[in-house]
Amino acid sequence: MLLCALDMMVPTHQTTGIWRHPDADVEQYRDLDFWIRHARLLEAAGFDAMFFADVAGVYDVFDGSGATAIREGMQYPMLDPLLAVSALAAATERIGFGVTASVSYEQPYLLARRFATLDHLTRGRIAWNIVTSYQRSATENLGLGDLVPHDERYDRADEFMDVVYALWEGTFAPGALVADDEAGVYLDPERVHGAGHEGRWFSVPGPGLTLPGPQGTPFLFQAGSSPRGLEFAARHAEALFFSGTTPENVRRLTDALPAHLERAGRPWDAIRTITSVTVVAAETDDAARARLDDYARHVDEDAALALFAGWTGLDLAALSPDDVLEDVPIEGNRSALQSFTSMDPDRAWTVRDLAAFMAIGARGPVIVGSGETVADELERWAAEAGVDGFNVDYALRGVDLPAFAEHVSPVLRERGHLREGDRPASGTLRGRILGTATLRADHPGAAFRR
Numbered sequence: 001m002l003l004c005a006l007d008m009m010v011p012t013h014q015t016t017g018i019w020r021h022p023d024a025d026v027e028q029y030r031d032l033d034f035w036i037r038h039a040r041l042l043e044a045a046g047f048d049a050m051f052f053a054d055v056a057g058v059y060d061v062f063d064g065s066g067a068t069a070i071r072e073g074m075q076y077p078m079l080d081p082l083l084a085v086s087a088l089a090a091a092t093e094r095i096g097f098g099v100t101a102s103v104s105y106e107q108p109y110l111l112a113r114r115f116a117t118l119d120h121l122t123r124g125r126i127a128w129n130i131v132t133s134y135q136r137s138a139t140e141n142l143g144l145g146d147l148v149p150h151d152e153r154y155d156r157a158d159e160f161m162d163v164v165y166a167l168w169e170g171t172f173a174p175g176a177l178v179a180d181d182e183a184g185v186y187l188d189p190e191r192v193h194g195a196g197h198e199g200r201w202f203s204v205p206g207p208g209l210t211l212p213g214p215q216g217t218p219f220l221f222q223a224g225s226s227p228r229g230l231e232f233a234a235r236h237a238e239a240l241f242f243s244g245t246t247p248e249n250v251r252r253l254t255d256a257l258p259a260h261l262e263r264a265g266r267p268w269d270a271i272r273t274i275t276s277v278t279v280v281a282a283e284t285d286d287a288a289r290a291r292l293d294d295y296a297r298h299v300d301e302d303a304a305l306a307l308f309a310g311w312t313g314l315d316l317a318a319l320s321p322d323d324v325l326e327d328v329p330i331e332g333n334r335s336a337l338q339s340f341t342s343m344d345p346d347r348a349w350t351v352r353d354l355a356a357f358m359a360i361g362a363r364g365p366v367i368v369g370s371g372e373t374v375a376d377e378l379e380r381w382a383a384e385a386g387v388d389g390f391n392v393d394y395a396l397r398g399v400d401l402p403a404f405a406e407h408v409s410p411v412l413r414e415r416g417h418l419r420e421g422d423r424p425a426s427g428t429l430r431g432r433i434l435g436t437a438t439l440r441a442d443h444p445g446a447a448f449r450r
């Protein structure tokens with residue numbers, strides 16, 4: 001069972017208003033010592049990776065302003081997770097680090113250097129969560145004006161990927177690093193190649209700046225499940241991150257994947273899938289449920305609507321709580337709207353239902369109970385949704401993940417679900433997940449090798 005710990009370097013991640021809780025320890029998100037302890041805890045609990053979501057704007061759509069998100073600390077303020085990774089890698093041996101970076105805000109040339117650097121510094125434990133993003137509050141502040149239309153963002157993303165593959169896979173041919181002091185040659189210029197990329201959005205003639213690390217291309221996550229998002233994932237992703245309210249709904253996405261993979265010319269086993277769950281575990285089912293009830297007294301449903309509005313661009317503030325959500329065309333995050341419309345055709349989600357559901361754990365289920373109960377439920381979800389694992393979220397980071405480590409991990413370990421023993425302790429993240437350190441030969445990035 002692939003286990004990632006879903007997080008974001010923010011005071012409040014996906015349980016809205018929980019910063020008020022007396023056990024919240026809300027400033028921990030900017031304390032490196034905390035993150036180091038946390039990474040070690042997750043590693044010991046058998047997690048394969050920490051998965052950092054990230055955005056570059058305030059959620060400012062709800063009621064026409066950012067006031068609700070700002071007042072509620074709703075994924076704001078934020079730190080840049082990429083800057084924490086070296087320190088976390090130095091404090092751990094095995095756990096991987098998936099970090100979100102947007103192809104709509106970044107330039108491929110420098111992004112390639114940053115991730116290649118981290119591949120060295122983590123000894124092959126870095127992953128990139130490739131996102132196309134959706135916030136006008138980000139593009140405006142980057143001088144990019146309005147959002148590029150939804151599907152065009154993915155066209156641009158495809159070109160972005162061609163550039164980074166050329167930089168990571170195609171710059172240094174085998175034997176490029178000579179380091180022969182007698183011959184006076186450190187690198188063989190004949191074996192260092194330019195990307196030679198001239199496209200619609202990017203012009204990158206030169207060679208990449210960084211020798212490839214243990215993985216070459218960092219392990220590639222992607223999380224966009226609109227039809228165009230799945231098409232992009234089928235071409236590039238090695239692990240795909242879904243979110244859905246029921247196993248049947250996530251199953252619609254896992255069932256759609258093989259046809260997309262076939263069209264992309266990749267085999268069915270080229271991608272691993274995970275889906276998000278929020279886990280509240282305790283010694284007994286009753287104790288866990290009591291904690292969830294306690295959390296429910298601290299949440300803020302307006303902040304949930306502010307998050308949804310920021311994701312989708314749909315401001316529900318003007319609607320009545322009983323209005324039903326519809327699958328209207330949007331330029332924002334289509335997966336987020338889909339979760340409550342086309343992915344869940346048997347249910348009419350009202351604004352009130354949406355706010356109540358999203359207040360704890362946003363678009364995924366809340367799994368609550370003893371270690372045995374949670375493990376049973378994770379097994380059921382994996383089987384019914386057809387996923388390989390989970391992105392595990394929390395209500396209180398400093399409470400729920402230690403509780404997972406204490407109550408759930410031992411049961412998963414006993415049932416043989418944790419892959420701690422499978423690979424050498426110092427292996428790469430890709431090696432741990434797919435069994436090979438570098439891109440598989442059937443991945444399109446491998447075609448850029450010299």
Ligand SMILES: Cc1cc2nc3c(=O)[nH]c(=O)nc-3n(C[C@H](O)[C@H](O)[C@H](O)COP(=O)(O)O)c2cc1C
Pocket residue numbers: 052053054055100102130131132133134150223224225226227228229230241242243276332333334335336
């Ligand atoms: C489960 C999930 C997690 C995501 N995490 C992030 C994130 O951390 N940062 C971000 O900018 N976008 C994130 N996205 C957004 C996607 O990358 C993408 O921009 C968005 O979903 C729009 O594409 P879509 O319409 O294909 O879903 C996430 C999407 C999904 C489905």
